[in-house]
Amino acid sequence: MKWNRSHRLFKKALELIPGGVNSPVRAFKAVGGNPIFIERAKGSKIYDVDGNEYIDYVLSWGPMILGHSNPRVVKALKSAIEKGTSYGAPTAIETELAGLVNKAYPSMEKIRMVNSGTEAAMSAIRTARGFTKRDKIIKFEGCYHGHADGLLVKAGSGATTFGVPDSHGVPKSYAKNTITLPFNDIDTFRKTVVAGWREIACVILEPVVGNIGCVLPRPGFLEALRKITLKHGIVLIFDEVMTGFRVSFGGAQAYYGIKPDMTCLGKVIGGGLPVGAYGGKKEIMSLVAPEGPVYQAGTLSGNPLAMTAGIETLRILSKKGTYDKLSKRMQQLEEGLKDASKKAGIKTRFYRAGTMFCTYFTGSDVYDYTTAKRSDTGLFARFFINILRQGINMAPSQFEAGFISTAHTIKDIDKTVSSVYKVMAEL
Ligand SMILES: *Cc1c(COP(=O)(O)O)cnc(C)c1O
Secondary structure, eight states: OOOOHHHHHHHHHHHHHHGGGSGGGGOEEEEEOOOOOOOEEEETTEETSOOEEEEEEEGTTTTTOOTTTTTTHHHHHHHHHHHOOOSSSOOOHHHHHHHHHHHHTTTOOEEEEEESSSHHHHHHHHHHHHHTTEEEEEEETTOOOOSSGSSSEEEEESSSSBEEEEETOOOOOHHTEEEEEEETTTTHHHHHHHHGGGGGGEEEOOSSSSSSBBBBTTHHHHHHHHHHHHHHTTTEEEOOOOTTTBBBTTHHHHHTTTOOSSEOOOOOGGGTSEEEEEEEOOOHHHBTTTSSSSSOTTTTOHHEEEHHHHHHHHHHTTTHHHHHHHHHHHHHHHHHHHHHHHTTTTOOOOEEETTEEEEEOSSOOOOOOHTTSSHHHHHHHHHHHHHHTEEEOOSTTSSOOEOOOOOOOHHHHHHHHHHHHHHHTOO
8 A cells, every 4th residue: 555645745734734734633643654645535435645445434533424425415515505605694404403403412402503522512611610600620531522721631640639731831720620530430529529519510521431442431420420410519511522423313311311411512413514512401501692691602603514414414313223223333343353353362452332432452441541541552553554554444543432334334344354353463
């Protein structure tokens, strides 16, 4: 496999764009080497500028659950584009998409559309602070909620101390209001809340942590969060930007049967266009401007092209049998991958939730950030580059989730599994 054109384009990009990319994970930094530049994508396949074809398990980092350029979504977009691309005034389709979201996520009684997951999480937290009139927030180690200042924070020394900035440019005074705790640790959470609830506005989490691979909540963890937050008047926010429409049609909240106060969505609801949304209980969301005093706005929010792609995607997804089919494919991939690593003698742990998954290169269980970090990233890096050479596009980091789409065929899965075995056997 040759990547000459990709390498040339990357060199040029490096001169004008920081790191040559518009989002850091695309740069292959975690695995070494240069990123491949993409020319087009269709169904389960993605094609680079050197003419190489890959079966795609990145799927734009989650959104493309129908595969790339789904014909129905493309058709809807073509007819929408003829009517103009942005008006800055209300349209019927914004309410239509809100209705589809509300039907799948009844906990989102009122919904505001934004342009990204980052905006959704940032705005949900502002609203929760406005509602509770408290300043501090709790997040969990390894969970990602976009790049807002107060969220780029890691745990300080000692699990219950206030956070320290995880990026230059984040003032210590912002990080001070963020408490970072270990995921799946009910005791630490309870102690922290009992000691400080009077100042804690909200708890935000990925109910399945996709941003360190795929870490599942232990039985009872989400239930405990729900019970303890209710008791102390703390707003529980599920960041379902990744898990939404992936863990199930109704997200992790439907799958695990937990009703959060607020929810953030993104990725799949935009069908490949830039969309985010946040919503929740009426009494909380009624505080958002212009109905209430919590300010939040967006020139392109509710954009007609983005709404159209979202509506068409959700309509297709809501058809009976879609998730059964996805689940069957996923199970096939799970069994194949587990089998391949076993036969190749590579120690791995595989986890999945609906259509997101991760194979960790470790022989021990993964249930939080610390245990995920025990993975052999050197081994993963070699696996990654060799599997790419076989025409399989996986995320260029051990700590990212993989995804499948309705466009992935049995043939795709079979080819993937045999390639994984071949590569692992030579590691
Ligand atoms: C991707 C992601 C975000 C950020 O969304 P962007 O659209 O990239 O801003 C936030 N939260 C979670 C859980 C995500 O996976």
